[in-house]
Amino acid sequence: MEENYVGRERNITLIMDFYELTMSYNYFKLGKQDEIVYFDMFYRKNPDQGGFVIFAGLQQLIEAIENMHFSDGDIEYLRSLNVFDEDFFAYLKDFHFTGTIYSVKEGTPVFPYEPLITVKAKLIEAQLIETFLLVTINHQSLIATKARRIVQEAKGRPVMEFGARRAQGYDGAHYGARAAYIGGVVGSATVSAGKDFHMPVLGTMAHSFVQSFDSEYEAFKAYALTYPDNCVLLVDTYDTLKSGVPHAIRVAEEVLAPMGKRLKGIRLDSGDIAYLTKKARMMLDVAGLHDCQITVSNSLDEYLIRSVLEQGAQIDSFGVGENMIVSKSSPVFGGVYKLAAIEKDGQIIPKIKISENTEKITNPGFKKVYRLIEKETQKAIADIIAFHDEVLDENQDLTIYHQLDSWKHKTLYAGTYEIHPLQTLVFDEGKNVYPHYSLDEIRIYSQQQKQLLWDEIFRLEYPHMYYVDLTKRLLDYKLKMLAKGKKGH
Amino acid sequence: MEENYVGRERNITLIMDFYELTMSYNYFKLGKQDEIVYFDMFYRKNPDQGGFVIFAGLQQLIEAIENMHFSDGDIEYLRSLNVFDEDFFAYLKDFHFTGTIYSVKEGTPVFPYEPLITVKAKLIEAQLIETFLLVTINHQSLIATKARRIVQEAKGRPVMEFGARRAQGYDGAHYGARAAYIGGVVGSATVSAGKDFHMPVLGTMAHSFVQSFDSEYEAFKAYALTYPDNCVLLVDTYDTLKSGVPHAIRVAEEVLAPMGKRLKGIRLDSGDIAYLTKKARMMLDVAGLHDCQITVSNSLDEYLIRSVLEQGAQIDSFGVGENMIVSKSSPVFGGVYKLAAIEKDGQIIPKIKISENTEKITNPGFKKVYRLIEKETQKAIADIIAFHDEVLDENQDLTIYHQLDSWKHKTLYAGTYEIHPLQTLVFDEGKNVYPHYSLDEIRIYSQQQKQLLWDEIFRLEYPHMYYVDLTKRLLDYKLKMLAKGKKGH
Numbered sequence: 016m017e018e019n020y021v022g023r024e025r026n027i028t029l030i031m032d033f034y035e036l037t038m039s040y041n042y043f044k045l046g047k048q049d050e051i052v053y054f055d056m057f058y059r060k061n062p063d064q065g066g067f068v069i070f071a072g073l074q075q076l077i078e079a080i081e082n083m084h085f086s087d088g089d090i091e092y093l094r095s096l097n098v099f100d101e102d103f104f105a106y107l108k109d110f111h112f113t114g115t116i117y118s119v120k121e122g123t124p125v126f127p128y129e130p131l132i133t134v135k136a137k138l139i140e141a142q143l144i145e146t147f148l149l150v151t152i153n154h155q156s157l158i159a160t161k162a163r164r165i166v167q168e169a170k171g172r173p174v175m176e177f178g179a180r181r182a183q184g185y186d187g188a189h190y191g192a193r194a195a196y197i198g199g200v201v202g203s204a205t206v207s208a209g210k211d212f213h214m215p216v217l218g219t220m221a222h223s224f225v226q227s228f229d230s231e232y233e234a235f236k237a238y239a240l241t242y243p244d245n246c247v248l249l250v251d252t253y254d255t256l257k258s259g260v261p262h263a264i265r266v267a268e269e270v271l272a273p274m275g276k277r278l279k280g281i282r283l284d285s286g287d288i289a290y291l292t293k294k295a296r297m298m299l300d301v302a303g304l305h306d307c308q309i310t311v312s313n314s315l316d317e318y319l320i321r322s323v324l325e326q327g328a329q330i331d332s333f334g335v336g337e338n339m340i341v342s343k344s345s346p347v348f349g350g351v352y353k354l355a356a357i358e359k360d361g362q363i364i365p366k367i368k369i370s371e372n373t374e375k376i377t378n379p380g381f382k383k384v385y386r387l388i389e390k391e392t393q394k395a396i397a398d399i400i401a402f403h404d405e406v407l408d409e410n411q412d413l414t415i416y417h418q419l420d421s422w423k424h425k426t427l428y429a430g431t432y433e434i435h436p437l438q439t440l441v442f443d444e445g446k447n448v449y450p451h452y453s454l455d456e457i458r459i460y461s462q463q464q465k466q467l468l469w470d471e472i473f474r475l476e477y478p479h480m481y482y483v484d485l486t487k488r489l490l491d492y493k494l495k496m497l498a499k500g501k502k503g504h
Numbered sequence: 505m506e507e508n509y510v511g512r513e514r515n516i517t518l519i520m521d522f523y524e525l526t527m528s529y530n531y532f533k534l535g536k537q538d539e540i541v542y543f544d545m546f547y548r549k550n551p552d553q554g555g556f557v558i559f560a561g562l563q564q565l566i567e568a569i570e571n572m573h574f575s576d577g578d579i580e581y582l583r584s585l586n587v588f589d590e591d592f593f594a595y596l597k598d599f600h601f602t603g604t605i606y607s608v609k610e611g612t613p614v615f616p617y618e619p620l621i622t623v624k625a626k627l628i629e630a631q632l633i634e635t636f637l638l639v640t641i642n643h644q645s646l647i648a649t650k651a652r653r654i655v656q657e658a659k660g661r662p663v664m665e666f667g668a669r670r671a672q673g674y675d676g677a678h679y680g681a682r683a684a685y686i687g688g689v690v691g692s693a694t695v696s697a698g699k700d701f702h703m704p705v706l707g708t709m710a711h712s713f714v715q716s717f718d719s720e721y722e723a724f725k726a727y728a729l730t731y732p733d734n735c736v737l738l739v740d741t742y743d744t745l746k747s748g749v750p751h752a753i754r755v756a757e758e759v760l761a762p763m764g765k766r767l768k769g770i771r772l773d774s775g776d777i778a779y780l781t782k783k784a785r786m787m788l789d790v791a792g793l794h795d796c797q798i799t800v801s802n803s804l805d806e807y808l809i810r811s812v813l814e815q816g817a818q819i820d821s822f823g824v825g826e827n828m829i830v831s832k833s834s835p836v837f838g839g840v841y842k843l844a845a846i847e848k849d850g851q852i853i854p855k856i857k858i859s860e861n862t863e864k865i866t867n868p869g870f871k872k873v874y875r876l877i878e879k880e881t882q883k884a885i886a887d888i889i890a891f892h893d894e895v896l897d898e899n900q901d902l903t904i905y906h907q908l909d910s911w912k913h914k915t916l917y918a919g920t921y922e923i924h925p926l927q928t929l930v931f932d933e934g935k936n937v938y939p940h941y942s943l944d945e946i947r948i949y950s951q952q953q954k955q956l957l958w959d960e961i962f963r964l965e966y967p968h969m970y971y972v973d974l975t976k977r978l979l980d981y982k983l984k985m986l987a988k989g990k991k992g993h
Contacts, residue, residue: 033705034713041713044730047716092698146677180521181836182643189519191672216522218526223541241529341830352712354712372774
């Protein structure tokens with residue numbers, strides 16, 4: 016099989032916190048390993064104080080779970096730690112995931128506190144997938160979300176992902192490019208991502224190319240001769256307006272024009288973007304190069320892009336590096352994975368995590384989450400979390416409740432709204448039943464799903480806070496558990 | 505061969521910006537591919553406005569370069585882009601790195617603008633390694649540097665790396681753990697890092713463990729029975745002081761004491777750390793558990809650790825997650841890779857990148873960098889960058905110059921200082937000649953090298969800015985090139 020950069024053959028099983036193993040060994044010694052439990056993966060805060068998150072990384076999570084196994088070398092290593100016994104190693108040697116997983120579809124806009132992934136599995140299995148589940152989803156959702164913000168502010172102008180060199184490791188570059196594409200960039204500079212994910216790769220030249228010739232003009236000329244149909248010249252190696260742009264124009268006239276070709280574009284990577292692009296545009300236009308596009312790529316993010324466009328900068332496309340590939344202004348997506356219920360004698364017993372920080376209190380039970388769409392506008396009104404066996408009926412009035420305060424509620428009237436389940440079955444007792452979507456399909460799906468959201472949710476600052484509410488039954492149960500929990504365990 | 509998580513068998517060649525290929529193809533078509541060039545890898549700003557950086561990632565860079573090749577699948581993919589020709593693919597198919605590389609040793613404290621890595625290679629070879637060279641060094645140096653700051657503020661208390669789930673991808677967790685260990689943590693929760701890098705792995709239990717039992721006491725008891733010699737209990741699942749600590753004490757008395765064992769520790773993961781640890785310490789001491797250690801792990805970084813210790817928090821060790829593994833407060837290390845010289849007819853022709861931002865101007869030429877140590881104190885005075893063929897003599901006075909301003913200079917007197925080359929040969933015409941150091945050796949080396957620095961460089965805020973200066977000959981040459989460059993190319 017052809018090697019790839021991550022994919023199915025790479026064993027990432029040991030991207031695992033050690034406590035998953037110490038806990039699992041304990042369960043194993045107590046004979047608890049086959050107890051059925053329910054875990055929810057959710058998050059509490061939108062990065063950059065934004066209005067929502069783009070859920071991403073599901074495909075890689077599926078591959079990781081399908082490929083999950085402990086190799087002989089893994090077990091040999093664990094044996095060397097002198098913490099576990101041979102019975103446990105025999106168990107690990109045969110380990111594979113046999114549980115059931117529900118997940119939000121990749122590309123879906125999601126909100127704090129709703130279960131994005133729900134795992135129903137044997138206790139040890141549910142525990143051992145925790146770390147790589149979180150790192151996979153946390154990373155890609157973070158970058159997809161950041162890319163979405165940046166692309167939004169470019170207002171229709173193409174945005175390219177150029178960040179590999181500043182990524183946090185190879186996977187940061189590789190999967191980051193994938194996530195950015197889901198978030199809306201038109202392509203990436205990272206070749207491995209182009210290869211593995213069938214997404215566009217882009218790139219022209221660095222300053223070193225220009226420097227490696229005796230003069231800037233010679234460098235531009237050489238490039239134009241090799242790529243006459245796709246000639247984009249980097250104009251800021253020496254002096255953008257005095258040297259770079261005039262040389263680019265000269266190449267357009269002396270090299271490309273005689274071949275019947277046009278200069279496709281110039282790129283600026285430093286300096287005052289607003290001023291330089293306006294001047295460059297004028298110079299290009301005076302030379303009759305109206306169709307020559309201007310790309311900029313200097314430490315851009317959503318705020319700077321908004322600002323330079325407001326200033327009238329003459330920009331046709333953007334290349335964005337470090338601010339996107341590590342989500343620099345908000346580099347952590349804090350997805351968590353919390354126990355929600357345990358089966359005992361065929362009964363599902365809800366579990367709760369109590370905390371003095373109210374935002375750390377969990378929603379108990381095996382739950383389902385739905386998106387409520389207003390029929391008249393076809394816009395999302397709220398998401399609602401319910402126990403898995405609650406029947407919601409569009410033909411009934413539905414009252415939805417704040418996650419903690421029972422006096423905060425809202426009633427939707429029968430016939431005015433639709434109920435759409437947000438999660439779908441991904442693993443059915445260990446078997447992957449989720450279709451393999453192409454990256455383009457995921458990207459388009461994400462665009463479509465965003466159209467269900469009100470504009471106010473897209474604001475960079477102080478976005479409208481979308482409701483994620485509970486059913487009455489779930490809220491009542493939760494409040495009862497909280498009251499009981501305060502009395503001690 | 506046993507699979508591993510990254511190592512020698514993983515082909516990361518295509519973690520490459522596409523422009524490396526478009527430029528290389530151009531060089532190839534022009535017959536420039538065998539021109540010898542010199543590139544410097546350096547950086548401009550310390551993360552977190554700190555005083556220095558810990559250089560890390562060299563071992564992985566060496567492995568990546570040794571393993572660099574274009575597989576059949578890689579070439580098939582590149583062919584599908586319809587940009588390059590078959591001659592170029594034949595060249596890529598046989599490609600391997602044949603150049604010479606000098607590098608600072610892994611673990612060395614380094615400073616802005618000095619060449620950390622210098623590559624002398626054929627033009628295409630030097631270009632094609634750029635992206636993965638940068639991502640490797642940028643990522644690990646960032647995390648090692650952040651870990652160093654956090655460990656420093658713990659003032660001798662052990663710090664553990666717990667961040668995998670919030671890392672930016674699997675490599676972020678895996679190599680991030682390695683880098684954190686170089687930076688001074690005592691171990692990591694990430695099992696893969698323990699396996700591949702022979703570093704300590706650590707971990708006990710999560711809240712889900714406690715929740716999975718009918719009561720907190722039963723969970724603690726089960727854990728104590730399985731790990732009587734290493735029993736650390738997580739006490740904040742329900743209520744730290746009313747439930748968690750009392751249950752831990754009860755387990756110490758009722759379960760461990762009869763076995764002749766002691767409760768090793770408790771861990772707090774939420775709440776007001778200063779208050780809770782003081783109260784917990786009192787409760788433990790009253791129960792005679794003076795030797796029971798307190799670990800905390802709640803969104804810590806160097807500033808919070810400093811603050812809670814100043815407040816008298818009773819903490820024996822720290823677990824640090826997201827703030828370390830992504831260097832949250834400063835998540836980008838901006839290492840760059842710039843052309844410094846080209847050989848023409850056996851002559852080395854220095855090259856410069858000029859910019860209106862003076863901090864983006866490069867130092868031209870094939871250079872070497874030295875650390876100057878004051879004999880009397882055995883402390884580093886400054887680093888100095890010289891042309892490769894300049895002879896510096898400790899028995900002569902040495903005047904060192906600011907990188908741009910010739911009126912800023914300082915003279916060291918003969919016999920008062922030592923000159924230590926900072927770089928060492930790593931690849932000699934394609935052959936790796938650098939010893940394989942164990943991670944512990946690198947970590948110890950880093951500790952030793954830090955002892956050469958004055959205390960003032962370690963300040964979190966407004967550290968002393970260490971001098972990285974030039975020789976007179978290098979400064980003069982640079983100023984001459986700048987003057988000439990302004991006249992245009």
